[in-house]
Amino acid sequence: SHAVGLTIAPSQAGFECLGDRVALRRVLFNLIDNALRYGTAAHLTVSEQDGIVMIHVDDDGPGIPEAHRSDLMQPFSRLEPSRSRETGGAGLGLAIAQTLVAAHDGTLSIGDAPTGGARVTVDLPRFLPSGHRQG
Numbered sequence: 001s002h003a004v005g006l007t008i009a010p011s012q013a014g015f016e017c018l019g020d021r022v023a024l025r026r027v028l029f030n031l032i033d034n035a036l037r038y039g040t041a042a043h044l045t046v047s048e049q050d051g052i053v054m055i056h057v058d059d060d061g062p063g064i065p066e067a068h069r070s071d072l073m074q075p076f077s078r079l080e081p082s083r084s085r086e087t088g089g090a091g092l093g094l095a096i097a098q099t100l101v102a103a104h105d106g107t108l109s110i111g112d113a114p115t116g117g118a119r120v121t122v123d124l125p126r127f128l129p130s131g132h133r134q135g
Contacts, residue, residue, distance in 0.1 A: 003041040004032060015048050016127040019104045024124075027100050027108075028055070030093045031120050035059035039117050048126055055122040058113035069110040073098050094120075 017024070028044075035042035039061030047054050064072065075095040098108045106124040113119040 002036045004036070005041070005043045007043070007045045009047065012047050015053055017053050017104070017124045018127045019124070020100075023100045024104070027097045027122065028057075030097050031057040031122070034093060034120070035061070035118070038062065043113075043115075051126050051128070053124045053126050055124070056113075057120045057122075058115060059117040060113075060115050061117045063112060063116060064110055064118045072110065073108075097122075 032042045032044070035057055036059070039059035041060050043056075043058045045054075045056045045058070072094050094108070094110075101108045101122050101124070104124055106122060109121050109123075111119045111121060
């Protein structure tokens with residue numbers, strides 16, 4: 001069975017991003033789906049720092065070697081070429097996710113999760129209502 005967890009520190013709750021709800025939902029669904037495909041759990045952590053909302057999606061899979069990370073941002077790229085379309089691979093997923101995040105003035109990056117698996121990070125600008133100053 002697969003587990004999906006979400007952590008938001010109480011002091012961090014309540015910030016907003018402007019964007020297309022369907023597009024951002026698609027990004028997160030894709031990242032969670034990839035985490036569950038390569039591991040048994042997806043753990044999301046949401047935090048904010050200096051006007052940037054950071055969403056980390058960590059898995060407990062084998063991780064993604066640094067040499068392959070930029071390749072996975074290209075359309076149709078798969079970490080394991082032997083995998084069939086039905087059984088896995090990122091396919092267009094990460095390339096589309098990166099494009100959608102960039103359209104929201106954000107960035108998507110691949111790194112190492114503290115658990116040893118992969119960490120995909122989405123950084124999006126925080127929405128601040130006019131007249132509100134950043135603390």
